[in-house]
Amino acid sequence: MTSLNALGYPKLACKTPVPSDIEVSQQIVKEVGLLPIAEVGKQVGLTDDEVIQWGIAKAKVPLSARESRKDQPNGNYVVVTGINPTPLGEGKSTTTIGLAQGLGAILGKKTIACIRQPSQGPTFGIKGGAAGGGYAQVVPMEEFNLHLTGDIHAVTAANNLLAAALETRMFHEASQSDEALFRRLCPDGKDVSPVMKRRLKKLGIDPDKNPSDFTAEEKSAFARLDIDPSAVTWQRVLDTCDRHLRCLTVGQGSKETVKSKEKEGERLQHDRQTGFDITVASEVMAVLALSKDLADMREKLGAMVVGYSRAGTPVTADDLGCGGALTVLMKDAIMPTLMQTVERTPVMVHAGPFANIATGNSSIVADEIALKLVGKDGYCVTEAGFGADIGMEKFFNIKCRYSGLKPKAAVIVATVRALKMHGGGPPVSAGKPLQKEYTEENVELLAKGCCNLQKHIENAKKFGVNVVVAVNKFKTDTDKEIETVKEASMAAGAFDAVLSNHWAEGGAGAENLAKAVVAACKACDDEAFKFLYDVNKSIKEKVEIISKEIYGADGVDFSELANKQVMQYEKSGFGNLPICIAKTQYSFSCDPSAKGVPTGHRITVREIRSCAGAGFLYPIxxxxMTIPGLPTRPGFYDVDVDLETGDVLGLF
Amino acid sequence: MTSLNALGYPKLACKTPVPSDIEVSQQIVKEVGLLPIAEVGKQVGLTDDEVIQWGIAKAKVPLSARESRKDQPNGNYVVVTGINPTPLGEGKSTTTIGLAQGLGAILGKKTIACIRQPSQGPTFGIKGGAAGGGYAQVVPMEEFNLHLTGDIHAVTAANNLLAAALETRMFHEASQSDEALFRRLCPDGKDVSPVMKRRLKKLGIDPDKNPSDFTAEEKSAFARLDIDPSAVTWQRVLDTCDRHLRCLTVGQGSKETVKSKEKEGERLQHDRQTGFDITVASEVMAVLALSKDLADMREKLGAMVVGYSRAGTPVTADDLGCGGALTVLMKDAIMPTLMQTVERTPVMVHAGPFANIATGNSSIVADEIALKLVGKDGYCVTEAGFGADIGMEKFFNIKCRYSGLKPKAAVIVATVRALKMHGGGPPVSAGKPLQKEYTEENVELLAKGCCNLQKHIENAKKFGVNVVVAVNKFKTDTDKEIETVKEASMAAGAFDAVLSNHWAEGGAGAENLAKAVVAACKACDDEAFKFLYDVNKSIKEKVEIISKEIYGADGVDFSELANKQVMQYEKSGFGNLPICIAKTQYSFSCDPSAKGVPTGHRITVREIRSCAGAGFLYPIxxxxMTIPGLPTRPGFYDVDVDLETGDVLGLF
Structure with missing residues (x-):
């Protein structure tokens, strides 16, 4: 029998040394046992109807769970972010989960952790868990890391349906007259469908006009999108680390040819160079993360721009007739997935957009549902990807702007290891043993590197939230080193700075961190939260504000292409979208090797891409890199199934 | 309140005319109501633990449901197949579902229908339901047609992980020495993983030998697969109708280059022409359909051949280190999905391999579970894809051979429409109105075409099963026409021939068909079932037997390539696999326009491909075509979401 603490949560029997993540997960499942997922939902007041079981130890929560509680107060909104990390990661997800365990299972506060769904591709490439780790993780971790409830697969399906629609439309337009195109799009006896009416409205044609009464100009305007092949921006996606798909030429089949207009009888290959991205880089994923509800998602998906016509007009998913079908493919994906931590506290997993070319934040709807469920005295602990210069900045300026939610505290995760690197320590890289600077006490190096943490603290305070520093404990850290980080944090204006040992001890290890977060939320003025910039400023001004205020840059240089794009976006009506800068997470600057707090640097914007559907512009x-590769011995070599028990082996 | 019949099943209030499939489905869900999926399982004795809810009105059934009943007798095994169809389809799925409703909800026999999961790609292309139709369908049809429980997505993920592993390995081998490859595959301190031991065993190297003791030859043999780029057989897949992916060149990115061996300092592009198939054409799908359990699936996935080395040795998924990871990706997919018909009877949906290049049959495990669940007096009604010359032949010779299950009856679905076409009627094509030959009585034309049905009946009897002809009723059929089909059927040796009106009336419309099937099973000798050929005959002999006995061909011509492949397969140990012929479903011959019963024709085998993992060879x-295209106005134009109710609109 599992022994429970006074609050009814299981007491963890943590092993030393901490086993691998999958071993911990399987230990918990077998020795402690999972709570039936409906019971996990009941902890935060979800009724049976609001917990739709979706596979093994997973459920989806419908958006009605938010609607039916809309008059109730929100809980305390806490974002977990981090300093600029080493390539090994400093434990943001683990801290998010550990903090939620501390708040929930130890302090007894209603708490939901909200995290991103990881991409399945890298799961089999270079190893690294995404469900947290050690005794601060989501279980069963193999359910979390594989397929989950199919949301990423739905994104793949939607993204690629749109790609096929686009490519095939270009093909049909290359081989058919306006009249023939129109006749096929609007055959006799077939209704003009709702998505077609959207295009007619956009063109200024009465959507209720009988197609047979259209003028030749109207037919042509409606039927010919006239997409410029050199201005296609939509890529295909796969959730696989397949680097050979980064750049490829499609349409080389013997049937993918069109009649030459120049030479009678000749046929031309209808081929085109394009590329794949990994699925989480799809704009469809960004839409999922930023949608407020099904209707909003429908509008956003339909408004996604796939390219431009030869006249320079943006061509959208709705122009291709796809917006409705994309929404249908995504109708289940809009519901967050409910799982549990090793201490049986609830977790919502939802959306996983890239942290550079997108927001790197989990979904708005999951946070909204969580805030209603935990109520006034409860906590929604949500994670922002990458370092705070990117993840937190986008959390505040993009995600909170669209949701209207007001965070009260930011937890900045720091490690002694990463701060030493910022102080000038030798390079840290995956797969290589750490040098002695990192395994032995070195207060001097550490003290030098604390400037990185201090700048992130100052940045967070610009948004009006209280900052709690979580020092994620490694066993080689010394008391003196921990003290150094705490002092530097307080000197930079942190509300508190706390050592946390959740990886080895679960929620108990995060008790002090949880108490500090409670105090920080209590001390926060509800109205203090503010954005860094007004979206109505020009595109360039917004990029400059972020670069100077957050990155500490002297200024911004825009390439010729970027300048052209700024004009195009302002003309297309995208000028007042928030900015989502795509840059390295390893430095405040654009140079990943510039550690600490670089000064005197400038930000170079090579180009600016748009996610007009999701609602942001992203300067590059x-x-x-939007599709990772595989090493010579990828993680999949160690993954297998125990054929007796069905247990998954070797997954992290 | 829904009124129930004496057996406890809902009485259907069928509308006339029959609404669209999605309208019927939504009518049933709203007016009749679905049975909770656990209750559907209880009808056939599944316990709560054996019904794992997986989304809305769907559940997965673990294979333990079969193991725990292994000493119980099987039910009656019935296969539903059809004559060579028109391009509109003659209603095999609808008859499978309607017959199961008749057996279950009307006759009160424990019955489970087993059908394939449809590919999602074509759902948005050219319309056509796959959940049955009218009042003989699986509900909710949108849940059935979209994502289901993610099995096809799992196949996509597994197939493409293997493709990425293959492509990246070729890339790494092109740029690394044997020594460097080996050092990366077996780094110091890293265990030789189980999948690596499989390869060592195959190479005759002691799998427990310490890698540091390997000779240079052993290192090289182990690390260098030396795949011949021109002999790669593995393709990538997507469940999308994207014709421009049929043939493409990958690896054109600036980083996908390798050092030239000829010219110092020069780098060569590591590109390659290849193609995508639609996901259901993947061998992984064929493996899913033919696996007996998780352990068997592990072996089959590991044994899949991705290409050949320069020395002509087959290279497998296990050689690439992938077999375990593929199994992990497919561990949930091996469980069949439980759903319900409009009359609340149970349906198992599982696997959906292509009917030409693969078996076109749903999974072995679903049929096995169903047969145990329905028990001695019950019925498992399973569907075989395409016409009986392909689907039924493969069902008997491949699926039943691997499962060891003995079918008792074959239901051959015929329509007056298709038989008239075989009698010389004008061409029938999708999207065009039917000519008057089909809408008015024409007994002469029909009588001429009945030979097609008669040949299928004779073929089925060669396997020792009883044949029941189901005349799938269309409202234009006349009594005289129906009588003509019945007489022709009985003359050819059918056990019975019955008119069935399940599309318009549900199970009640199939009552007579159900009674005929019960009688046919009762009359069948348990030991009568036999295969058409011995798998130990040569590849060519097996192809000839099928061609002569089933297709009525005079003989078979093998191309030079096919002859070479026959030798290669016999050398590789694949000679004793059963044969899965890939040909048109529209004729007994290879010419889709040859209607009726063509005679004097020869079968030309252009090439022979292998599914060595799934366990068959497929002569082409x-x-x-393994990836369909989209028309100018694809089905997705009509698909949308009702933003008030969340209902899916316009899906069939």
């Missing part, structure tokens, strides 16, 4: 500052 | 006889 540095090399951004 | 005719043009086989």
């Amino acid at each position: 500052c540095g090399d951004i | 006889c005719g043009d086989i």
